Amino acid sequence: AQTVTQSQPEMSVQEAETVTLSCTYDTSENNYYLFWYKQPPSRQMILVIRQEAYKQQNATENRFSVNFQKAAKSFSLKISDSQLGDTAMYFCAFMNPSGAGSYQLTFGKGTKLSVIP
């Protein structure tokens, strides 16, 4: 079974600064997908960024980028130019598109990020 670990329960960052959230995972699969989701106080989970394991290039979406280290099974999220609206819980998630658990997301326990004005 896959596991996802987020070792930072809470983090804070000054507005306009950069912050990195850590995520490690454990799997024996070679083909999989990794995600970062954001959950603001409104409770709705929003996809921030997605990485396909077979792609070596790190995914980037505007101010959000990842550092994907497949051999180390590490998938960190970097938020640049932090904004007050980035305050939320951030969840790292794993999906294996084959096998018994196909297409379900396995989530880490989350990192609560607070952006300080």
Place this chain on the structure above:
Amino acid sequence: EAGVTQSPTHLIKTRGQQATLRCSPISGHTSVYWYQQALGLGLQFLLWYDEGEERNRGNFPPRFSGRQFPNYSSELNVNALELEDSALYLCASSPMAGGNTEAFFGQGTRLTVV
């Protein structure tokens, strides 16, 4: 375009009762997923429905069940409620099962068991 909608927003039940939670996926989406977000436990996968069939279920007892209707909406039923079932229940939908398709989440149903 309407997003994933869940009802009710909040639900309070007493121990031993049954709860029914509902989810309407985005139009055109055939896959529906249910997750439980309990305090301190993160999100746990509950059930996956696609084209009206249950495709997979997580490590939950049989009193957690559900179904998907012909219009792809879905129901989650929790029988014989226990205090530990208190959680936020999130529904997600995707156009089809696949890692390259984004799962869109609803805002959840907060179930409180007293």
